[in-house]
Every structure is written in structure tokens, then in C-alpha cells.
Amino acid sequence: MGKKCWEINPNCTITNWKPPSKYQAFKTGAVPRCLARALKKGCWEVDWVSEIATLPKEAKEYCKLRMREKCPKCPVYVDHKEDLKAIIKKVQEV
Secondary structure, three states: OOOOHHHHOOOOOOOOOOOOOOOHHHHOOOOOOOHHHHHOOOHHHOOHHHHHHOOOHHHHHHHHHHHHHHHHHOHHHHHOHHHHHHHHHHHHOO
């Protein structure tokens, strides 16, 4: 089994992010800061569409923005480009 995303990129902006206080679902822990790590999956293995679709509108928009801006710059993206590119595209449509 290969390394997981948080092992490949310990400085991941999703793993280490501090969501703005207006996103109470994140602040209260209702949504894990790093869903991939919580599920023990690589970020390319998570069903992000289903997960993000259930969030309140503001949190959903914030996640979409973070994925669109940050994921393509991540070293994990290089090894899983096709999977992550497709995920990011689908998430933007939620």
C-alpha cells in the first residue's frame, strides 16, 4: 500500500487549514479538518462530491474554492492528477 496524501504532503493546506470562524460546521468538528485522514484514505479516494454536497452553502463554497486553488499546487496532484482533476471538476458542479 502506498503513502497517503498527508504523508506525501505533511504541509497540506487542507490538513492544516484553519477555517474562518463563520464556518461553524468546521469549527465545531461536525466536519473533520482532514476528511481523507479521518477516513484513512488518500484525498484521491474520497467521495468529495457526496461529502461537500451535504455542507451548508457557505462551507460548500469555501471547500470548492480551496480545492480549486490549492489542490493543483500540491505534490500529491502530480501523482494522482487525472483522479484529482476529475474530482475538482465534479465538486465545482455541486
